[in-house]
Amino acid sequence: MATDAVILVGGFGTRLRPLTLSAPKPMLPTAGVPFLTHLVLRLREAGITHVVLGTSYRAEVFEDYFGDGSRFGVDLRCVVEKEALGTGGGIRNVASALRADTVLVFNGDNMIGVDLVDFVESHRKTDADVTLCLTRVEDARAYGCVPTDADGRVEAFLEKDPNPVTDQINAGLYAFKRRLIDTIPAGRPVSVEKETFPGLLRSGADVRGYLTTGYWRDFGTPADFVQGSADLVRGVAPSPAVPRPGERLLMPGASVSPKAKIYGGSTIGARTAVGAGADIDGSAVFEDARIAAGAVIRRSIVGNRVTVHPGALLEDCVIGDDAVIGAGIELRYGARVWPGVHLAEGSIRFSSDL
Known part of the structure; x- marks a missing residue:
């Protein structure tokens, strides 16, 4: 039937x-x-x-x-x-x-x-x-x-x-x-x-x-989105679209330095570049992003064409398309950066809506 x-x-x-x-x-x-x-x-x-x-x-x-x-x-x-x-x-x-x-x-x-x-x-x-x-x-x-x-x-x-x-x-x-x-x-x-x-x-x-x-x-x-994405990557959640579960998923054209750490079910989108010393844990990074050396991203969603400069820290954040996160900036506690926003180098932010 x-x-x-x-x-x-x-x-x-x-x-x-x-x-x-x-x-x-x-x-x-x-x-x-x-x-x-x-x-x-x-x-x-x-x-x-x-x-x-x-x-x-x-x-x-x-x-x-x-x-x-x-x-x-x-x-x-x-x-x-x-x-x-x-x-x-x-x-x-x-x-x-x-x-x-x-x-x-x-x-x-x-x-x-x-x-x-x-x-x-x-x-x-x-x-x-x-x-x-x-x-x-x-x-x-x-x-x-x-x-x-x-x-x-x-x-x-x-x-x-x-x-x-x-x-x-x-x-x-x-x-x-x-x-x-x-x-x-x-x-x-x-x-x-x-x-x-x-x-x-x-x-x-x-x-x-x-x-x-x-x-x-x-x-x-x-929070549920990034956890669910990580669960799919690791095979905790079932999907025919993820035939080889693991600790990370690199999409076609992604470029990751061998000195970067990508783990926790993180996804690196197509044509995204990740620099040496970057640390990405349990996060979803979309297409055409640039994650610079030494940047740290934990349990966050990073939109298309986002640039994250050296030494920036993102924890439990949502970063809209085309945003720029300056060197040394720290974003935590559910901060949301709207599309196209540029955060200047060296400023420290904890706001929930930028």
């Missing part, structure tokens, strides 16, 4: 600004390729080849890169939201592009290491109307909780609570019977978590939970 995949990628990615000023969050380089590439290739690997992207912000970036999907081994179509419709509204908006009776829906900023074949088989075996992929977290207070009974039936959708009743949370992956998608109201914003799923429970629909112990991470914040 055929399965369709819907990936919701319409968000603005505000938590990852300034990087998302020039590209949507799912298209930011992650372990050497746009983040969404990892999911598309995993779908192909699982035999799911009809993929629909629910786009909005910078929709043309997805279309230009993926085209019809053929070079990735899938049949891909983009459906554009003209206004923000929320998660449920975004699913309803792509309904006309669906073909199969089983539809997987993904939040486009989550990395989920679940066995997709087993997830689909579980959904069909129980004959559920909707199956939610669930994961456990150490501290569920920041998430909506999803308690289930002994048979895996979802009992409730609970908003963030200081005293969670379960450590099970929504992992951002759902399996729908196709007919259920047509019951979502069209043409207006709908939250699948706050409206669609609670409404299905009230109506007596069979909503199941599927608990995964595989990898899971929301890539929405800079």
Whole structure:
């Protein structure tokens, strides 16, 4: 039986600004390729080849890169939201592009290491109307909780609570019977978590939970983005796009001095140059950057065409495209440097927004 995949990628990615000023969050380089590439290739690997992207912000970036999907081994179509419709509204908006009776829906900023074949088989075996992929977290207070009974039936959708009743949370992956998608109201914003799923429970629909112990991470914040990218490089997170995991990933044309240290799952983008004595740990450096001798970069994202001068220190930072970090500058504590900003040599900065 055929399965369709819907990936919701319409968000603005505000938590990852300034990087998302020039590209949507799912298209930011992650372990050497746009983040969404990892999911598309995993779908192909699982035999799911009809993929629909629910786009909005910078929709043309997805279309230009993926085209019809053929070079990735899938049949891909983009459906554009003209206004923000929320998660449920975004699913309803792509309904006309669906073909199969089983539809997987993904939040486009989550990395989920679940066995997709087993997830689909579980959904069909129980004959559920909707199956939610669930994961456990150490501290569920920041998430909506999803308690289930002994048979895996979802009992409730609970908003963030200081005293969670379960450590099970929504992992951002759902399996729908196709007919259920047509019951979502069209043409207006709908939250699948706050409206669609609670409404299905009230109506007596069979909503199941599927608990995964595989990898899971929301890539929405800079800290999660750099950790997730490093996890992909090191093979902690699964992806066919990273065939040889290791401590570092050098993209074509990257030039790294043999006296530089690149480790912790760092990625060095295409045509980027790294000088002698540079120390780059657990970071993502994009294309055409220049990292000078003695620069230190830890757990940071460095945008396209950025120049980092000798002796600069970046820790837990986001550096926008075309920025220049002067010699001896220190940036820590979540500092963000906006595109094109030049920080003068010798000034010491700890600001969160430059």
